[in-house]
Amino acid sequence: MSNERAETKDLASTHPELVQSMVKSWAEWYKSVSKGNESDSVDSEKEENEAKIDKKDKKGKGSRKQKTE
Amino acid sequence: MKNVLKIVFKLTFCCLFPLITIYAQVAKPQAKPNILIILADDMGYADLGCMGGDAETPHLDLLAKKGILFTNFYNNAKCAPSRASLMTGQSPQRIGADHKAGNVNRGAMTIAEALKGEYTTLMVGKWHIKPAPLQMGFQRYFGAGLSAIHWWPTDEKQVRDIQLDGRTYAEKDMTVPVEKWYMETEHANYAMKFLQGEVVNKGTTKPFFLYYASHLPHWPLQAPRADVERYLNVFKSGTDAARKRRYDRMVALGIINPKICSLSSIDEKSNSWDSFTTEEKEYYQQAMAVHTAMVYRLDVELGRLFDYLKKNNLFDNTAIFFMSDNGASAESVPATLPFGQQMGDRGTEKRINDVGAAVCNTPLRGHKSTLYEGGIGTPMIFHWPKGIGKPGIVSKQAGSICDIFPTVLDLANLHYPSEYEGRKLNQLDGQSLLPQLKKAPIVERKLLWNYEKFSAEIQGNLKALRLSPRGKDASRGLATL
Incomplete structure (x- = not known):
């Protein structure tokens, strides 16, 4: 396996089993950190909220604050 | 007998x-150590002198030389998520700060709240989370909480963002003419004023916690002319040459092992120096000079603060953490020179763009708002003369911005409560690095992120990166670090 912190070589296709185990572990983590966070508990709900926030920003205070994050 | x-x-x-x-x-x-956390804003992986950068940063370099320089340290790719995790030790998703300012008091407490009572809690600079610092455990606060401000704003709305202890800071508070007023100098001034008033003059033995959240070197590109002039010639040979120069220095400094990280062409778009017009070349030469001057200015002002601490016998027992909230930013504007003004002056609002970000994040891929190494990788300097195990090392120990909170608790010998002021607290996602600061061997870490369309996980020396978690246009990448 080559080492590459510059992330130019994708090893996913040659190590599918590693990818699978990390995908699974990520999904478990995401579920655990999103628990109790109402806006994140359901994906569709989250998307709705994000859409609302985006809309508000576009209508409201202009782009400055949004951009500075 | x-x-x-x-x-x-x-x-x-x-x-x-x-x-x-x-x-x-x-x-x-x-005596419990004083705690000083310094956060740079949008500083690239390779911007500091001790990381191979072009800016002269002798004060921070000396901290690294006499402390520990962590080169595999990670933030959360963007202002609010990084700041929320730094203050609470939790993943931004737990407290709704995965994109916006979140609500830190929902299931979390800040470092200032954890230390309150035992420590004098002071803050200057950018907050970018909610609620405000004075409501979240800080006794004194000066700064603009949200947008980056350098010269005194020419926009009235921005002026109102600058706060001093719960009221609006105004021109009458200035000790220099408006034209000479520069935010970073004021950050350092107020850090020292607070320390003088709350610690030195009171003759207290109570340790202090100071959170110094700089706006530098976040755009708009603005810096004193004398600082910019130091760097105008540095980028004459172009951005490709600058990347190469930084990479070579990083190899020489032992930060990058050329066997495991090459300097490859990493951008999808071709941004080669030769492809630029004469005006574009002039633009980037000046833009990078101003950005570099801003990193230099950060170091100058921190140098004044360190001198003050030394003069008052507070330096040796102060544990200092320094890092950036995310990588250099590729948020871009047209590469045209400001009309009738000199870039960097008050009122100019230019940026280094994707071209400059690639130099600042050398040799890493990506930039702010991505989970590539260039988005989340930051040098982390730890310095504490009285308590450090083995000074002067470059540590490959992986760590996260979530680790700072539990490390500080450990330093202060405090436990994380399950409840605070009626708030039931979530578990911490970070872990204390105190054993590693005191020379324990490297431990393998599992670090996880989600930012917009990116998901990422690091396990030991493996990193998995995925675009679009909802399955649309999903692409996966695996790299070893």
Whole structure:
């Protein structure tokens, strides 16, 4: 396996089993950190909220604050 | 026989006496260290002198040289998520700060709240989370909480963002003419004023916690002309040459192992120096000079603060953490020179763009708002003369911005409560790095992120990166670090 912190070589296709185990572990983590966070508990709900926030920003205070994050 | 006993008694007594003295010294509780957390804003992985950068940063370089330079340290790719995790030790998703300012008091407490009572809690600079610092455990606050401000704003709305202890900071508070006023200088001034008023003048033995959240070197590109002039010639040979120069220095400094990280062409778009027009070349030469001057200015002002601490005998028992909230930013504007003004002056609002970000994040891929190494990788400098195990090392120990909170709790010898002021607290996602700061061997870490369309996970020296978690346009990448 080559080492590459510059992330130019994708090893996913040659190590599918590693990818699978990390995908699974990520999904478990995401579920655990999103628990109790109402806006994140359901994906569709989250998307709705994000859409609302985006809309508000576009209508409201202009782009400055949004951009500075 | 009698004689022997006598001798034994004598020996015992002689041995015990110094032992008792030593024991008494050890048992006397050591004063808790002061805590100083310094956060740079949008600083690239390769911007500091000690990381191979072009800016002269002698004060921070000296911290690294006499402390520990962590080169595999990670933030959360963007202002609010990084700041929320730094203050609470939790993943931004737990507190709704995965994109916006979140609500830190929902399931979390800040470092200032954890230290309150035992420490004097002070803050200057950018907050970018909610609620405000004075509501979240800080006793004193100066700064603009949200947008980056350098010169005194020409926009009235922005002026109102600048706060001093819960009221609006105004021109009457200035000690220099408006034209000369520069935010970073004021950050350092107020850091020292707060320390003078709350610590030195009170003659207290109570340790302090100071959170110094700079706006530098976040755009708009603005810096004193004398600082910019130091760097105008540095980028004459172009951005490709600058990347190469930084990479070579990083290899020489032992930060990058050329066997495991090459300097490859990493951008999808071709941004080669030769493809630029004369005006674009002039633009990037100046833009990078201003950005570099801003990193230099950060170091100058921090140098004043460190001198102040030394003068007041507060430096040696202060644990200092320094890092950036995310990588350099590729948020871009047209590469045209400001009309009738010099870039960097008050009122100009230029940026280094994707072209400059690639230099600042050398040799990493990506930039702010991505989970590539260039988005989340930051140098982390730890310095504490009284408590560090093995000074002067470059550590490959992986760590996360979530680790700072539990590390500080450990330093202050405090426990994380399950509840605070009626708030039930979530578990911490970070872990204390105190053993590693005191020279324990490297431990393998599992670090996880989600930012917009990116998901990422690091396990040991493996990193998995995925675009679009909802399955649309999903692409996966695996790299070893």
